[in-house]
Structure formats: structure tokens, C-alpha cells
Amino acid sequence: MQRARSFVFGSKLAPYVFVAPFLIIFIAFRVVPTIYAGLISLDKFQGTDDLGFVGLQNYQKVFSNPALGKAFNNTLFYTLGTLLILIPIPLLLAVLLDSGRVVKETVFRVALFLPALTSLVVVSVIFRIVLSKDGLLNVGLAEAGLPSNAWLESASLAVPSMIIVAAWRWTGVNIIYFSSGLVNVPRDLYEAAAIDGASAWRTFRSITLPMIQPTVLFVLVLSIIGGFQLFVEPYLLWPFGNSPGNGGLSVALLIYRTAFNNFNFGQASAIGVLLALLILIVSIIQFRLFGGRRFER
């Protein structure tokens, strides 16, 4: 009896009890569906009824759909665009805000962070109107004597429009990431550089950048994963998610539509598997840069 008691309440069983709730949910709603997704992509489905194995048929059909290439192109273009804007600009702003040269810097940090508090649904509501032909942006551009654009009405401006939205939504968040990285840069390095007469740019390149490289890589990973999962904006910025010439169609939206508008679960899962493979490849490349060791401590 005593032994049973100490087994239940002692440190042998306890860790398993502690991880059990997380692990059960994790296995039931992440591990199982992941494996299941692979199986579904090889089966024919009618509604939620599995009609059996059809090999790579779903993949063949998916590859013959011109929307697939379009969706992958748009998603890659979007991800790349957000990386090119949402890493250097927030980094520069974080460095400036941390420099002590900006008066009332907290006010600016808060102002730039506010968009991060709006849900992507709200963001899409706002920008569907702001980016429309006679919306706020074009009115503002006209006031400033700049040419206005039919942002949401041309195929070629669809992805740039979403990049504008992303820049608005995420700049403040990335500033926080970079600022928390900058805290770890020892001040005496800057003082040493100052004594050596290094320029601001040189100091940035030789001290700041190498020291916050982990943060930059982290933001990079986060932006890539986020970019590949782009869904809400293309779904809501255009009526019924129909952007002109599918210019704004993303992979995630294509999966959602294939599954829940066309009720083709097999093909939807096939696209999901392709997306997962793409992310896997990119992650492996990043892991090489990152080094997996960093995660353990």
C-alpha cells in the first residue's frame, strides 16, 4: 500500500501525469490528423465518406489545376515581399528607438504596435475599404499629389496590396522582437567602438547586426511560417475571396476552398501535403543556419 502510494504521488509517475493532458490533446489533434492527412490525400472522398485508396490520383488532379501554380507563386511572392519589408525596416526602427535619440519613444512604440491588436478579420474589413478605388489610401495619395491605384482591382497589385497590409499589421510586433534582442548587446561594445571612432553604420554592421543575428533569424523563421499560412487576407479582402485573375489566391485559401466549397477532401489534403513539404524543405535549410542545438538548453 505504502509503495503504491509513493508510486502515484512520488516523482516517478508524476511527470507523466503532468504531461498527459498536453500529450493526449497533442496526439489526438496533431499527430493523428497529420498522419491522417497523408492517408486522405491518397483516398477518394465523397463528403466525409472515405471511398478508398486511389493512389496519386488526387495529386495528378491537383497538378493539372492551373490555380495551384498561381497559389504557390502568390504565396512565395507574398512571403518574400513581407521578408524584404518586415525585417530591415522594423530593425532600423528598433535601433533608432533604442538609441535614446527619439523623444517620447514609448509613445511611438505604442502607436506602431496598435495595429497588432486588431484581428486579421478587422484588418481585412478596414483595408477592403481603405484600398478600394475611392478609399482612404487613394484619397490620401491624391491629396499628396501622388498617383492613385486600383489596388484591389488588378491582378498584379493583389499581392502588393496584401504586403502593404502586412507591413501595417506586423511592423510594431517585429520592432518588439528586435528591441528585446538589442537589450542583450553589451553597452561597452558600443563604447569601445565610439572610442575607436567607428561610424554609426560601421557600428551597426560590426556590432549590432552580429549580436542580434539570432533574433533576425528567429523573425525570419516566424515570417516565413506566417507567410506560407496566409489565409484571412485573401479570403476577406476580395468578395468571396475572388481576387482578379486569382492574383491574390494563396495556398491556404486554395486548400480551404477545395475542402469546404468544393468538398473535395482528397485534393485539399494533397495540396496540404505539398505545402507541408515546401515548409519542411525551407525549415531544413533554416535549421542548417540556425543549428537545432539552440532549442535545447
Place this chain on the structure above:
Amino acid sequence: MTTTADEVRDQTIGRPSLALASGARPRGITGTKAGLAVIFIILSLLFVIPIYWMALSSLRPQSSIFGANINLLPTGLTFDNYTRLFRDTPFAKWFVNSVTQSLGYATLTVAVCAMAGFALAKYRFRGRSLIFWSILGSQMLPFQLLIVPLFIEIVRLGLVESYLAAIVPLAAHPIGLFFMRQYMLNFSDDLLAAARVDGASEYRLFWSVVLPNIRPALATLFILFALDYWNNLLWPLIVFRQVDHMPMAVGLANMISQYKVSYDLLLAGATLATLPIIALFLLFRKTFMAGTAVTGTGVQ
């Protein structure tokens, strides 16, 4: 943006002590300071105006939302859109659903993450590495891969349209787990040892020693997860089809997916979805920002 960078560079180049060090600042930089202030004021306006415009337009008829009628001064305001929003749509229900679902999700997620994080940080047990690495690896899987199998799963379990289906599948949150584990790694082993000597069981230890001491971390994670659910669309969109069960995000998404969109009502709804969050943020600003930074860097 490049001109901004160049400007700043030109102004700081060649100065012995530099912009980056807050300690030693050179004299006579009022020009730079003024320039930076102007840049940040303009930037801040660009970031704040869309939110301000949303709130303002929600108090105006639909005709003032577009074109020449756009006006950023607070004139001609009326609560008409709000009255109609509550009369013509089940917005009040959506709001309540968002609150209960967000709180339920945050509670469940924080609970399972705190327990699992504690186990992974403070015990050595068989399977620990396997668990840790597979959860880490799962981070790379896009959620879109899971929507079809998860949907079939909840259909088979008879959970469609249910509160449980909305919150449980998302509760095993890898970032939450890493955040908690990281936080617990720094928890005093002496304190745990002392409690064990006093005869506390492992569960008592967790409940009475660990939890009270990690309240800030629990609060941070709770706020972030509640916000996460409040802002989530994809999964609730799949779970809920009936108008009365939806959270606000799904309700608003449905309102915008109509042939004739009522932008006036939509803006009122969007404003109501945002203002409570901004109010909470202004009250708990430090927690929000620190939480963002920590969950960000916690995974590193």
C-alpha cells in the same frame, strides 16, 4: 524608407559617439532629434489613422466611408450603425461567444502548457526528449494540412458546432509549452527540494509551490492566448456554421461575405471587436509587450 535610412546615416556618420549608444550622446544633435521626431510622428500617424478612421466611420452613414466624403475630423457622428448592428445581426451573441470561447481556450491552454512545461523542465523521465522534439517538430507543420482531418475527426466524434471542438484541438500549443518550460527552468530547485522534505507530494508541490510563484508567466500567457483565440478565424470558421454559435471573427467574416455588404454595420462590428483589446492593452501595456517579446524569444 531608404531615404530615411540615408538621412539618418548622413547625420550620424563620422560622429565619434553614436546614435546606437544611449549612454554617451554627443552635443548639438538637436537637428537629428527633430528629424527623427518628424519621421516617427509621420510613421505613427500612418499606423494609427486606419484604426482611428475605422472608429470614426463606424459613427457615420455609409455614404461618408468612400470618396470625397471622407473626413478625418470628428463631425456628424451618430450611433445609428450600432443600433442597427444590434438590431439586425446577432452581434451581441457573437460578442459573448468570443468572450467565453477566448477565456475557455486560454484557461485550458495555459493549464496544459504549465503542467507539461513543468514536467519537461524539472523531471528526467523516459521519453522526455522524444516528446520535446516531436512537439518542436510539429511547429513546422502548417495548420492548413490539419483542417480536413481535424474536421473529419470532429464530425466522427459528433462535436461539430460545439464549444469543445472549437477550443480543445488548438490547446496543445507548442509555443505555450516552450514558453512555460523555459520559464520553469529558472525555477528554484531548492524551493522544490524544501517542499519535498516537508512531505509534499509532487502534485501538491506543483499546485502550492510552483503555481503561486509563476503567476506573472501564467498571466502573460493567458492574455496572449485569449487574444489569439479572439483574433482567430480559420478553425472557428470550420467548426461553426450556425449563426448563434459563432464568435465575432466568424460573424464579421460572414457579414463581409454577402452580395451586398453593409460596410457601415461592418465597421461598427469591427470597432467593437477592437476597442476592448485596445482598452486592455492600455491597462496592461507592459504585460502585452513583454509577453510578445518573451513568447517570441522564448522559442529561440
